[in-house]
Amino acid sequence: MSSLTVNVNDQSYTGHQIRPTVKDSNNNTQITAKLGTVNIDLGQFTISYPDSKDANGKEVNVANQSFIYDGKAHTFASATFNYSYTDPITHKTVKLEEGKDFEIKYFHNVTGNASHEAYIAVVGKGNYAGNNDTTNQVFEDENGQKVNAITYKKFTITPVQLSDQNVTVSNGTYAEGMAVKPVVKVSYGRDALTLEEGKDYKLVGVGAYTEPTTKKYTVSVEGINGYTGTTSSVNWGIDKKDLADCDITAAKNSKGSVSVVVMNGNVKVPTEKYVVTENADGTVTVTPAKDSKYYIGSKTVTLAGSEANEKPGTPMISNVKVVGNKATVILSGDTDGAAGYDYVISTDRDCITNKDYTSVNKNQVQTSTTFKYVQQGTYYAYCHAWKRDENGKKVFSPWSNLKTATVK
Numbered sequence: 001m002s003s004l005t006v007n008v009n010d011q012s013y014t015g016h017q018i019r020p021t022v023k024d025s026n027n028n029t030q031i032t033a034k035l036g037t038v039n040i041d042l043g044q045f046t047i048s049y050p051d052s053k054d055a056n057g058k059e060v061n062v063a064n065q066s067f068i069y070d071g072k073a074h075t076f077a078s079a080t081f082n083y084s085y086t087d088p089i090t091h092k093t094v095k096l097e098e099g100k101d102f103e104i105k106y107f108h109n110v111t112g113n114a115s116h117e118a119y120i121a122v123v124g125k126g127n128y129a130g131n132n133d134t135t136n137q138v139f140e141d142e143n144g145q146k147v148n149a150i151t152y153k154k155f156t157i158t159p160v161q162l163s164d165q166n167v168t169v170s171n172g173t174y175a176e177g178m179a180v181k182p183v184v185k186v187s188y189g190r191d192a193l194t195l196e197e198g199k200d201y202k203l204v205g206v207g208a209y210t211e212p213t214t215k216k217y218t219v220s221v222e223g224i225n226g227y228t229g230t231t232s233s234v235n236w237g238i239d240k241k242d243l244a245d246c247d248i249t250a251a252k253n254s255k256g257s258v259s260v261v262v263m264n265g266n267v268k269v270p271t272e273k274y275v276v277t278e279n280a281d282g283t284v285t286v287t288p289a290k291d292s293k294y295y296i297g298s299k300t301v302t303l304a305g306s307e308a309n310e311k312p313g314t315p316m317i318s319n320v321k322v323v324g325n326k327a328t329v330i331l332s333g334d335t336d337g338a339a340g341y342d343y344v345i346s347t348d349r350d351c352i353t354n355k356d357y358t359s360v361n362k363n364q365v366q367t368s369t370t371f372k373y374v375q376q377g378t379y380y381a382y383c384h385a386w387k388r389d390e391n392g393k394k395v396f397s398p399w400s401n402l403k404t405a406t407v408k
Helices: none
Strands: 029-032 047-048 050-052 058-063 067-068 078-081 084-087 093-095 101-106 117-124 137-142 146-148 149-159 169-172 181-190 201-204 213-223 234-239 249-252 258-264 274-278 281-290 297-301 315-324 326-331 340-346 359-364 368-371 377-388 394-396 403-407
Touching: 078 101, 084 146, 117 146, 169 234, 181 213, 249 281, 249 297, 258 274, 258 281, 315 377, 315 403, 326 340, 326 403, 340 368, 359 368
Parallel strands: 067 149
Antiparallel strands: 047 078, 050 058, 084 093, 101 117, 117 149, 137 146, 169 181, 201 213, 213 234, 249 258, 274 281, 281 297, 315 326, 326 368, 340 359, 340 377, 377 394, 377 403
């Protein structure tokens, strides 16, 4: 570098910073104002390794640059980068400043990449930003985009091995023609942390099974992201649906005609699959059709005396659109008999039962609503419709289907 003769042509004033390119006598670019072309001594990048705990609470010394996956972002106690160089034009010593010339950033430090590797990297800013032309300093971030670091160090996120003891499987339940999956619970660790399908594991061998049957299907669990391993196959089947677990509404109009709607989840049950008996006490009892292959049990509900007391139809969420920190819940269309809608989102999948809502948009008249300033995380969206009865009191529909959305 000391033998290089640098010639820089006069530059016109523009009011902005000028960044010339340095060329040799053959007009070949020698250096640019990008630190990616400078050989950095890894010894100038210092990390302090604290003691840590694994997913079972066991103390682990991480001086070997390895953590055990626990669903959290792993960081070191401290990290410093000290680098200075002699400017080839001014011959002055230049010391890089954190925040101005570079940032120290982590990548893949929750689950690791496909090779279970994570990175702590010095990423240049401004004139020191990389140009992706130095192979040994380039890696991909969580979104598959290239990161051209000034320098970096790797560390390991060791995945957790799943075993048969972590998994329990029970039969699914008939869903009126919809594909049925087994009821699978996967837990891990001394606190029996419940893992989440699609985030921590996936089901292997589940097909588009719909009919109740004595035939036993098989399923196994395969760990993903921070979990690894595939469990042994477990048998499961599809049970008949208990009518007591269905949502049933009944009403009698002014002509004395009784109408009943039976909902298996979000699907309306055909009338030929059940029998309705009107009782003397103003109720009706719904039982399965004779020799039913699909339903068991019974349910008695109060008979609404007028059309005004009927519940509106059950809304159906078709999509949740996420843009930045906004999440828009969109219905598939208008709901029969609805005057308005209440929408909720929550980090609790069972928020409808637990009444644990992160945010509520009530008294909406449109078939979509936007939740603003939503924090990062996975959310579950529901909606129910409402109308006013003859006394002005709200009558609510059953809750809609569940839709999941992730805000990043």
